Every structure is written in structure tokens, then in C-alpha cells.
Amino acid sequence: MPDIAAMDTIDPRALRDCCGKFATGVTVITTRTPEGAHGMTVSAFMSVSLDPPLISISVNNQSKMLGKIRDAGCYAVNILSRDMEPHALHFAGRRDDSLTNLFQERHGLPTLRGAAAIIVADVVHQVEAGDHVLLLGHVRNLDHDHAAAPLLYHAGQFGGLAAHPAG
Numbered sequence: 001m002p003d004i005a006a007m008d009t010i011d012p013r014a015l016r017d018c019c020g021k022f023a024t025g026v027t028v029i030t031t032r033t034p035e036g037a038h039g040m041t042v043s044a045f046m047s048v049s050l051d052p053p054l055i056s057i058s059v060n061n062q063s064k065m066l067g068k069i070r071d072a073g074c075y076a077v078n079i080l081s082r083d084m085e086p087h088a089l090h091f092a093g094r095r096d097d098s099l100t101n102l103f104q105e106r107h108g109l110p111t112l113r114g115a116a117a118i119i120v121a122d123v124v125h126q127v128e129a130g131d132h133v134l135l136l137g138h139v140r141n142l143d144h145d146h147a148a149a150p151l152l153y154h155a156g157q158f159g160g161l162a163a164h165p166a167g
């Protein structure tokens with residue numbers, strides 16, 4: 001059987017479609033530079049280590065967010081609640097002017113009102129990875145809403161859990 005990877009014939013679209021079968025939550029990464037608060041929708045978030053407390057996000061080289069996080073040296077992961085699909089679209093470049101008063105100050109960074117959880121981290125390592133950069137963060141603050149149901153993302157669609165203790 002031919003080794004498709006070795007021949008480097010992986011079609012980026014096929015890879016994206018395949019990875020899209022992995023259901024995830026949705027986050028908005030927020031940070032601040034002298035120009036102000038900035039947010040960006042990111043599904044490529046993972047917890048990395050509990051002791052020491054480390055997380056990682058994968059950010060596209062072309063995004064405005066990459067330079068802003070590099071300037072700030074820190075970022076907040078805002079894990080979206082089920083009712084925050086409009087926020088996910090807004091912070092993915094589909095501006096929605098009906099969303100107002102989005103940010104609240106927490107732990108020295110702008111964070112999203114209504115998020116299910118917030119994790120604030122200082123960047124401790126950056127890994128250039130093709131057209132993305134992995135930003136490893138050392139966690140310094142946490143907040144979460146016990147009752148919040150999560151927003152999910154699968155195969156290009158948003159959704160929620162069929163059943164959730166919060167109803």
C-alpha cells in the first residue's frame with residue numbers, strides 16, 4: 001500500500017474535513033495591546049499539563065491575533081456557552097454589530113461576558129508549526145460557571161449536548 005503521507009499528497013481540504021470529524025468545544029481567545037482588546041475564535045485549544053499548569057492554542061500565521069499575543073505575552077481562553085454561537089461567528093471575522101458590551105476585565109485582561117470558563121495564561125513557549133504557531137501558556141488564573149452548557153463544533157456546524165445537567 002503506498003504511503004500517502006510520505007508522498008506529501010495530503011490535500012489541505014481533505015485534512016480539514018477529516019479533522020472536522022473530531023467534535024470540539026469553541027473558545028474565543030482574548031488579549032490586549034495598546035490598540036485595545038482583540039478576540040479571535042479558536043477550536044484548537046487543549047489542556048497540556050496539570051502540574052505545572054499548561055495549556056496550548058494553535059494560531060494561524062496570517063491572523064492579527066498572533067502578533068497581538070506576542071506583544072502582550074499573555075492570553076485568555078474564553079470557553080463558549082451554548083448560547084454564544086453569535087460570539088463564535090463575530091470573532092471569526094463575521095462582525096455582528098448587535099453584540100454589545102462584550103468584554104469584562106478579569107485578571108488584567110479583557111474577557112468575554114457569559115463564557116462558561118475563563119483561563120488566563122502567560123506565553124512560555126512558541127512552536128512554529130507549518131502555517132500555524134502553537135502558543136504554550138502557563139496558567140495563572142481560572143474562573144468557571146458550574147451550570148453552563150457548552151457550545152460544540154463538528155463538521156463545520158455548531159451544536160450542543162443532547163442532554164445536559166443544566167437543562
Ligand SMILES: Cc1cc2nc3c(=O)[nH]c(=O)nc-3n(C[C@H](O)[C@H](O)[C@H](O)COP(=O)(O)O)c2cc1C
Pocket residue numbers: 026039040041042043044045058059060062063064065066088089091092093153
Ligand atoms: C469554529 C471556528 C474555529 C476556529 N478555530 C481556529 C483555530 O483554532 N486557529 C486559528 O488560527 N483560527 C481559527 N479559526 C479562524 C479564526 O477565528 C479567523 O481566521 C479569525 O477571523 C482571525 O481573526 P484575526 O485575524 O482578527 O485575529 C476558527 C474559526 C471558527 C469559526
